[in-house]
Amino acid sequence: MTETLVFYLFAAMTVLAALRVITARNPVQAALFLVLAFCSMAGIWLLLEAEFLAMTLILVYVGAVMVLFLFVVMMLDIDLEQLREGFWRWFPFGILLAAVMVGEMFWVLGNRLTAESGLSTVVQHAADYSNTKELGRLIYTDYVYPFELAAVLLLIAIVAAIALTLRRRKGTKTQVVSQQIAVKREDRVRLVSMPAESKIGSAKKQER
Amino acid sequence: MLDNYFPVLLFILVGVAAGVAPLVLGRLLGPHRPDSAKLSPYECGFEAFENARMKFDVRYYLVAILFILFDLEIAFLFPWAIVLKEIGTFGFVSMMVFLAILVVGFIYEWMKGALEWE
Amino acid sequence: MMELLQTIEQTGQGLLGPLWLPLWTLIKIVVVVAPIMGSVAYLTLAERKILGFMQVRPGPNRVGYWGLLQPLADGIKLLLKEIIIPSSSNKFLFISAPVLALAPALAAWAVVPFGDGMQVSNLNAGLLYILAMTSLGVYGIIIAGWASNSKYAFLGALRSAAQIVSYELAMGFALVSVLLVAQSMNLGDIVRGQQGNYGLFGWYFIPLFPVFVVYFIAGVAETNRAPFDLAEDEATIVAGFHTEYSGMGFALFFLAEYANMILIAALASVMFLGGWLNPFHGWPVLGGLTDWVPGLLWMLGKMSVMLFLFLWFRATFPRYRYDQLMRLGWKVFIPLTLVWVVVIAAWMQTPFWLW
Numbered sequence: 001m002t003e004t005l006v007f008y009l010f011a012a013m014t015v016l017a018a019l020r021v022i023t024a025r026n027p028v029q030a031a032l033f034l035v036l037a038f039c040s041m042a043g044i045w046l047l048l049e050a051e052f053l054a055m056t057l058i059l060v061y062v063g064a065v066m067v068l069f070l071f072v073v074m075m076l077d078i079d080l081e082q083l084r085e086g087f088w089r090w091f092p093f094g095i096l097l098a099a100v101m102v103g104e105m106f107w108v109l110g111n112r113l114t115a116e117s118g119l120s121t122v123v124q125h126a127a128d129y130s131n132t133k134e135l136g137r138l139i140y141t142d143y144v145y146p147f148e149l150a151a152v153l154l155l156i157a158i159v160a161a162i163a164l165t166l167r168r169r170k171g172t173k174t175q176v177v178s179q180q181i182a183v184k185r186e187d188r189v190r191l192v193s194m195p196a197e198s199k200i201g202s203a204k205k206q207e208r
Numbered sequence: 209m210l211d212n213y214f215p216v217l218l219f220i221l222v223g224v225a226a227g228v229a230p231l232v233l234g235r236l237l238g239p240h241r242p243d244s245a246k247l248s249p250y251e252c253g254f255e256a257f258e259n260a261r262m263k264f265d266v267r268y269y270l271v272a273i274l275f276i277l278f279d280l281e282i283a284f285l286f287p288w289a290i291v292l293k294e295i296g297t298f299g300f301v302s303m304m305v306f307l308a309i310l311v312v313g314f315i316y317e318w319m320k321g322a323l324e325w326e
Numbered sequence: 327m328m329e330l331l332q333t334i335e336q337t338g339q340g341l342l343g344p345l346w347l348p349l350w351t352l353i354k355i356v357v358v359v360a361p362i363m364g365s366v367a368y369l370t371l372a373e374r375k376i377l378g379f380m381q382v383r384p385g386p387n388r389v390g391y392w393g394l395l396q397p398l399a400d401g402i403k404l405l406l407k408e409i410i411i412p413s414s415s416n417k418f419l420f421i422s423a424p425v426l427a428l429a430p431a432l433a434a435w436a437v438v439p440f441g442d443g444m445q446v447s448n449l450n451a452g453l454l455y456i457l458a459m460t461s462l463g464v465y466g467i468i469i470a471g472w473a474s475n476s477k478y479a480f481l482g483a484l485r486s487a488a489q490i491v492s493y494e495l496a497m498g499f500a501l502v503s504v505l506l507v508a509q510s511m512n513l514g515d516i517v518r519g520q521q522g523n524y525g526l527f528g529w530y531f532i533p534l535f536p537v538f539v540v541y542f543i544a545g546v547a548e549t550n551r552a553p554f555d556l557a558e559d560e561a562t563i564v565a566g567f568h569t570e571y572s573g574m575g576f577a578l579f580f581l582a583e584y585a586n587m588i589l590i591a592a593l594a595s596v597m598f599l600g601g602w603l604n605p606f607h608g609w610p611v612l613g614g615l616t617d618w619v620p621g622l623l624w625m626l627g628k629m630s631v632m633l634f635l636f637l638w639f640r641a642t643f644p645r646y647r648y649d650q651l652m653r654l655g656w657k658v659f660i661p662l663t664l665v666w667v668v669v670i671a672a673w674m675q676t677p678f679w680l681w
Contacts, residue, residue: 059458140291147306159316214351218355222355247411282498286454290511
């Protein structure tokens with residue numbers, strides 16, 4: 001009973017947040033709604049007793065990926081008008097893409113949804129059941145090949161990230177510490193010898 | 209298992225409440241006399257002369273991207289760590305291969321100077 | 327004690343039926359949260375007193391005897407101050423940022439065991455949950471910096487976010503080696519795994535000593551404490567991400583920072599220093615003399631020692647430069663913890679594993 005209630009709560013939050021992601025005008029707000037959608041999604045996964053995946057969703061997507069998104073979105077000064085320009089021209093293409101994705105999802109999930117077993121029932125586990133251990137027993141032994149492929153993917157991602165971002169850009173202001181330290185007094189201070197003003201000097205002499 | 213998560217959900221709600229309540233109290237108890245100088249962003253007494261949301265060094269993005277990749281690596285290490293005794297030498301070797309591939313990436317990063325911060 | 331709790335549970339169950347569980351959980355949560363808030367308040371006093379003594383001055387000593395009412399006075403002052411919301415800021419996000427900073431800092435406490443079975447929720451994925459919660463803390467800072475629409479806040483938030491993110495990696499790798507040794511993510515089980523007949527020689531800080539040091543230093547950096555407090559480097563960026571905050575908004579950031587500090591201290595005691603266990607258990611004379619001390623006191627004692635280290639660091643070390651900070655995180659801590667994970671895993675494959 002409570003579980004169903006919590007499920008509908010999380011599901012409603014996910015759908016609303018996802019809608020706001022695409023309707024919010026401010027990109028930062030859209031990104032934050034995506035965070036909310038991920039969080040409520042994690043709640044739903046928890047209800048399915050997929051503990052490890054739920055936590056990893058928060059840890060990796062909310063804690064890391066969305067931080068990068070926010071970094072990018074906050075600082076890029078996205079011009080909304082320019083973004084909206086080609087909207088109707090690309091609209092049919094977008095719809096087509098969405099339809100293909102929905103079709104694919106049905107193709108993958110549909111068979112199992114109609115079959116009586118599978119997704120419709122969730123196995124309830126005892127309190128000391130560890131979903132993480134279950135995963136651990138499988139990933140590194142039975143699924144070792146995809147696991148190593150994941151490492152290769154991560155390696156490619158590291159190389160690509162560096163290749164794409166690490167280049168000298170024009171107009172960045174950086175300080176060169178070694179130059180700052182190597183500065184000598186002669187570079188910065190110019191000593192000018194000025195003859196003393198004669199008027200004050202002569203006034204002092206007269207006082208004596 | 210879900211029984212264990214009920215207190216956690218409540219705890220998160222209490223955490224949010226513990227954040228909202230002082231703000232509401234402060235708003236009710238504190239004075240409220242805004243003026244334009246008070247509400248302007250702090251700029252050491254100068255007029256703000258450009259938008260504060262400026263572009264910044266690409267290195268921050270790079271740090272964030274590398275963080276994602278290493279965070280994923282940690283996510284892979286967690287289930288491995290708690291079952292190492294059960295999966296034995298085979299599990300140990302498969303993780304060592306995984307780490308070796310990623311260490312190549314780390315060394316590349318280091319050599320390329322992606323970890324330098326001038 | 328245990329019987330008393332059980333009778334309370336039974337009578338409550340009888341009186342309220344299904345409503346009893348939420349109420350009882352809520353009571354447990356308040357029993358955890360209220361002392362944390364109190365400790366945060368008195369930690370600020372302890373900090374100022376200890377810093378004072380280390381710098382040969384008395385510290386706060388005007389409000390109440392020995393300054394004992396100072397935190398109360400500070401709290402009331404902050405409560406009565408105006409909450410200023412800058413006109414150019416994004417108002418909703420500006421207000422929600424301190425809440426987003428505090429909520430995860432408190433929520434992480436749900437799984438911390440203060441004694442055997444003394445925890446709000448006995449999660450099997452406890453450590454993963456804590457890592458997930460602490461990774462949310464960065465949102466409060468980024469949003470505060472961006473919503474303020476002020477240069478100092480923005481720069482502070484950027485610095486802080488990059489710093490927290492970098493040290494979180496070192497922290498994650500450190501946690502992995504703890505998991506390796508304990509073979510469990512349940513914090514209670516991690517402490518129980520350190521139990522033995524040799525007292526403190528069974529604790530994990532011995533096989534994991536380098537990791538323990540890295541974890542604690544990364545914890546100092548995660549909480550933006552000196553010497554890693556670049557985010558609020560007053561000489562260059564005023565007060566960092568909370569430059570624009572006043573009154574209770576500012577107080578909430580403070581609360582979150584100190585709650586996180588205490589959390590790091592609690593986790594360090596749980597994972598490396600045997601949590602609620604007696605350090606002299608099983609020793610010839612001392613063991614018998616100290617075994618009556620309740621576990622809760624050991625736990626609090628260990629946390630206090632770790633917190634004292636936080637304050638001691640602040641009094642001793644000058645602030646890091648940003649490039650030094652990043653170098654330490656990426657080029658020293660991450661490789662070190664990674665190597666130690668491999669060393670421990672390899673060591674566990676041999677018959678010479680002792681823990």
